[in-house]
Amino acid sequence: MPDEHLTNVFEELNRLSFRRQQLIDKRNILTMLIQFKQNNGQNEQQYSRETEELTEIDEQLKALTQQKLELENLQERSGGSHLIDTTVSSPDSPPPFPAPQVILDVELLPRSSAQTQCPFCHQYITTDVTTKAGSATYIVCLISILFCCIAGCCAIPFCVDGCKDVVHKCPKCRSHIKTCKKL
Numbered sequence: 001m002p003d004e005h006l007t008n009v010f011e012e013l014n015r016l017s018f019r020r021q022q023l024i025d026k027r028n029i030l031t032m033l034i035q036f037k038q039n040n041g042q043n044e045q046q047y048s049r050e051t052e053e054l055t056e057i058d059e060q061l062k063a064l065t066q067q068k069l070e071l072e073n074l075q076e077r078s079g080g081s082h083l084i085d086t087t088v089s090s091p092d093s094p095p096p097f098p099a100p101q102v103i104l105d106v107e108l109l110p111r112s113s114a115q116t117q118c119p120f121c122h123q124y125i126t127t128d129v130t131t132k133a134g135s136a137t138y139i140v141c142l143i144s145i146l147f148c149c150i151a152g153c154c155a156i157p158f159c160v161d162g163c164k165d166v167v168h169k170c171p172k173c174r175s176h177i178k179t180c181k182k183l
């Protein structure tokens, strides 16, 4: 049996369960409505429409249950049960969060703190990251002075980390590992 077919059966089952839940919810609301009308002394004719609807829902639910059973049988016959099991959890499946990546080439360090091997003390570390004004910061500052500097907005690039250089340092030996220059 092709996998695609199994996936279809699985999706169909999900759809059925969803529809079933919808019907059950609707049924609960209707039952409450009928009870409310009964408590308010209304006679049977006044809530006959709700009773009819309730019977209809019951029939639909019965049909859905039947369909669900048939689909489940089909799935079992085609050996699909293991397909569902794998979606839950198996000892071989990878953890939901990827393991943090150790970047061995310091030239490839990103603009954020990362795991690497310190080239000086050779320990595996997570870099300490600081920002400092670099050429990009001064260029943006200069541009803002040339064009529209009002009330010291030329100082903004010195506050925005995106405009600055990023410095990676080793937390163990405090050596400077790399500066990621903005420009």
Ligand SMILES: [Zn+2]
Binding pocket: 118, 119, 120, 121, 122, 123, 170, 171, 172, 173, 174, 175
């Ligand atoms: Zn170090």
